[in-house]
Amino acid sequence: MPRLSTDDVRTAMADIWAGLVGHHPVDDNDFFELGGGSMELVMLMMAIDERFGVALSIDELFVDTFTFGDCVRNVARALEPAAGAAR
Amino acid sequence: MTAPGPDPRVVLTLRRRHAGGAPLFCVHPGSGFGLPYLALLPHLDQDVPVVALQARGLVSPDQAPTSLEEMTGDYLAQILRIQPTGPYRLLGWCIGGRVAFEIACRLRAAGAPVGSLTLLSVLPPDGQPPPDAETVLRDMLRSPDLDQHDAKLEALCRFPLDFPALNDHLRRTGHPMHRLNEMSLMRIYRNHHISDRLSRTPLTRTFDGDLLFVAPDRPGAAEFSAGSWRPYVSGRIDFRRVPGGHAEMMGPTAAQAIGSLVNDALHR
Numbered sequence: 001m002p003r004l005s006t007d008d009v010r011t012a013m014a015d016i017w018a019g020l021v022g023h024h025p026v027d028d029n030d031f032f033e034l035g036g037g038s039m040e041l042v043m044l045m046m047a048i049d050e051r052f053g054v055a056l057s058i059d060e061l062f063v064d065t066f067t068f069g070d071c072v073r074n075v076a077r078a079l080e081p082a083a084g085a086a087r
Numbered sequence: 088m089t090a091p092g093p094d095p096r097v098v099l100t101l102r103r104r105h106a107g108g109a110p111l112f113c114v115h116p117g118s119g120f121g122l123p124y125l126a127l128l129p130h131l132d133q134d135v136p137v138v139a140l141q142a143r144g145l146v147s148p149d150q151a152p153t154s155l156e157e158m159t160g161d162y163l164a165q166i167l168r169i170q171p172t173g174p175y176r177l178l179g180w181c182i183g184g185r186v187a188f189e190i191a192c193r194l195r196a197a198g199a200p201v202g203s204l205t206l207l208s209v210l211p212p213d214g215q216p217p218p219d220a221e222t223v224l225r226d227m228l229r230s231p232d233l234d235q236h237d238a239k240l241e242a243l244c245r246f247p248l249d250f251p252a253l254n255d256h257l258r259r260t261g262h263p264m265h266r267l268n269e270m271s272l273m274r275i276y277r278n279h280h281i282s283d284r285l286s287r288t289p290l291t292r293t294f295d296g297d298l299l300f301v302a303p304d305r306p307g308a309a310e311f312s313a314g315s316w317r318p319y320v321s322g323r324i325d326f327r328r329v330p331g332g333h334a335e336m337m338g339p340t341a342a343q344a345i346g347s348l349v350n351d352a353l354h355r
Binding site (some may be wrong): 040046 | 099119267
């Protein structure tokens with residue numbers, strides 16, 4: 001898979017979030033405050049696995065907060081070649 | 088070709104960062120979700136990865152299991168993909184406890200060591216027939232803060248469902264499920280129904296290891312006792328009570344107490 005930039009991840013992730021919570025998020029938006037619940041979170045983890053080919057844990061996906069910005073940053077980080085080698 | 092990884096429809100990894108030990112596998116309660124176990128994370132030792140097993144029927148309703156044997160076989164296969172050799176650490180709340188017990192017995196039967204088994208607020212099946220569909224729905228939607236009879240809810244838990252009216256009632260009683268749309272609510276309800284039925288499967292196995300058995304301390308939880316699981320466990324049973332009711336086991340107070348008990352059990 002060609003390497004994705006953080007912007008690529010952001011664009012794809014915004015579509016995934018919009019499909020689940022009905023809004024295109026900005027960085028500060030919190031997944032649960034936007035209306036996401038347990039079901040949507042399960043769908044989010046699966047969509048990330050499917051779209052980016054990484055199976056993240058909840059604490060890897062949302063390190064400090066449940067915000068969109070954190071989510072994008074952490075997926076982009078997981079896609080870096082060094083992170084792949086560690087998995 | 089590498090071996091298949093865990094199935095993301097069933098496995099929700101809650102903690103992996105900085106955690107290098109053997110994972111604690113937590114089997115979902117009746118709702119089918121593993122997410123409530125997030126509440127344990129701040130209270131469990133940092134080096135313990137936490138992996139939740141979720142009901143397959145949440146994402147794939149047509150693949151929901153039809154027997155307890157099928158359900159535990161599915162989860163066991165996922166566990167073995169993540170951790171090929173023991174010792175295994177298992178925990179389950181509510182019907183997840185019944186499933187965790189079964190997984191522990193099957194691992195032992197296969198000769199694998201089980202390092203710890205924790206059952207939270209769950210009793211062996213009592214031989215009663217499963218409740219009807221409307222009772223299952225009503226029990227699932229009864230407000231956790233409200234112990235008394237809710238006649239309005241009772242009337243709304245009838246099939247076919249008047250979803251808008253039911254949703255409106257849940258909103259007014261502050262039930263956490265008021266945020267769910269009809270599809271999600273019905274999937275969770277079906278998982279409750281399936282789990283409730285499967286958890287009544289009579290016990291045929293005995294666990295030959297030690298058990299940490301945690302019960303709620305509320306009045307009405309008197310049926311829990313140190314002897315509850317005795318006929319099915321040949322090892323030591325450590326029976327503890329934690330503050331709260333059955334539905335509050337992943338609330339902040341009980342989760343803290345449970346986390347500390349589980350830490351002790353993992354280090355024993």
